[in-house]
Amino acid sequence: MSKSGHSNVQDVVVVGGGPSGRIAAIGLARLGLSVTLVAPVSDPPDGRTTALWQQSISFLEKIGVWSDLSQSTAPLAKMRMVDATGGLIRAPEVVFDSSDLELSEFGFNILNDKLNKTLEEKCGSEKTLTTIPEQAVSIETSPDHIQVKTTSGVSIRARLAVAADGRKSMVRDAAGIDVKTWTYPQVAVVLNVEHRLPHNSISTEFHTKTGPFTLVPLPGNMSSIVCVETSEGAAGLCAMQPEELERELERRAHSILGSYKLASEVKSFPLSGMNASRLVGERIALIGEAAHVFPPIGAQGLNLSLRDIIDLTAVVEGGRLRNTDPGDRAILQSYENKRTRDIATRTNVVDILNRSLLTPFLPVQAARGLGLYVVDRIAPLKRFLMREGMAPASGFRRPG
Template sequence: MSSFDVLVIGAGPAGLAAAILAQQAGATTALLAPRLEARDRRTVAMLGVSVDILKQAGIFAAVEGVSAPMRTMRLVDSTRRLIRAPLVEFHASEIGREVFGYNIPHAALVSALEQAATAIGVERIDGVAASIEPDLDAVTVVTGAGDTITARLLGAADGRRSPGREAAGIGVRSWSYPQSALVVNTAHALPHDDVSTEFHTETGPFTLVPLPGLHSAVVCVERPAEAERLMGLSDDALAAEFERRSHFLLGAIRIDGPRQVFPLTGLAARKFAARRIALIGEAAHVFPPIGAQGLNLGLRDAAVFANVIAGHLADPGSAAALSAYDRGRTGDVFTRTAGVDALNRTLLTSFLPVQAARGIGLFAMDRLPALKRAAMRRALAPHL
């Protein structure tokens, strides 16, 4: 039997960051997850405080060279509706920042986090949790190989179907959207100039996110049938479709890698900690790929998780610690869940008053610099 102060289940970026930061906070920490070959060519946009968290975890220098800075965020109303919003550009320099954040290859991020976890002394246990049993003083986990692990606090970073969440007895609210996202990397003829551009359409956003050089990641949100049609196109035909949807902003486009399609869903846990178990990442919240909130929120979970541990080292899974974690995440998660959901639904609705409200809001933001700066600072707000 192995015993630790903290056991994190799940080796995605949020789980790895949580384990690293917990170890830094002074807790003996282990990470339970199978080792998988990194094949994911997706990228993740890390904004504001997320970059600070990666620096605190000691891994940003390892990924900076393969990442692309995002200095400007551009919103374009590409609908054909009667009421349309103006083009709005948010510049990091307007709030005294050099960049909003960086678009980082997912595989490089995971690799850097795994190396950092090993270097700092997080014990890696290869395997899965066959059972999770919380008790008054500890959580007992039996692995698929039959090994027993106990910890005073379990960080459940084990995905949207989280066994850890189920063991904690925490319910969820879940929903789906009539949309799917097609994700693929591209090369193009014209420079993106470190600008992330989001075209808003009647079926969802079409987003071009910078990658190093003449490359960008594309996230195309569409009706499921249309997403599958796009998935079936040849590379040349899909590239031509992207050129049209982007209004030839980046010139000629070439598909640069495999494609992925996944349905858009949402999930929010009813609470974020119970029975010596704290929820992290998609165990706590799932977002559609709008506004780059998903993993950014997961990293803030990890940072608050470690901060609570640092303040409760005598017993990081105590009722006081769990209550502090729940309070620390409730407002941030619920506010951003509601914001992303509302933004997505305003694109889908044909109700004119809602379209008008969205257009007026973006118009006001474009014309009132103080409002615009406040919105940018709120989007990059600290996690603590």
């Protein structure tokens, strides 16, 4: 029935079939642990993309995934921020250049469809990893193991359960972990376009009154677009005919990439945020959107989830060297201690930046403009913020 057998207690069961769940399952299996992944079949592709920073890429290299992804990515060598709010006080344009950190790029952008397919294939080739393509329907804990049951009645017992089942996590609920949620008066319109002019590996983020309008490079003369709008504005964009929408997107981008042609369906997603009150329960660890959710600003989402996985695998590996149960309370507490500050900091920074775009209050506009001016003029501060954006508090450097 499985590569490693379900009659005995597994080391780890990972619940959730998105990128976070699959990467966690591969990473833990690479430690030599017996891992079962409970992962429903992936949703149809929706055209969304993910920007991966260098720390994330290094981990994907470590677990043998990056080489199969790299040819389908576009490098992100520069990040340009432009104030298009039209306010009385405007922030200066700021360009973050990876060469200032002696890097050839900050990271790479990839279609989620390609990322998901590659991860599914890699999960199928891991010797100590078994995938059950079903939904988890119940979870029970006991002092020495945790038990997960699937839709077809398959039962998996494991010493540790990793909750990677998203913002409505059943595993998190079973652990009795509360969440704080909030909403924004915004909707993200997401699509991909072909354009006449090359992007030159530059990601451009226009700060507008309704939120960021971001162009992120894809291979060739293509880019992904995330346009944050009001509900009414998003509905208006989604209702446009293709030619009309192409012209409107070019106008909003100030024609920096020339004319556009749609290359994917247009999708929209209401913006919201969520933080779990705790990251661990009895024999349970939360990662990814089971632990934290915030708007698509600064490409922090999956990269924050990857840092969850990096820290979780590190503490589990340390425990394994000491012959410690991966679900041991001390192991889980160590994981929570490592992650709490990073998650809180990222959540607050993204929330403050997003809300600062929505307010007409002049002192807030002035503070944002002054902050960007100072960052642009003080080179050491600028380099520090670039490093923090990729790998918080690590001083991370990866040769170009």
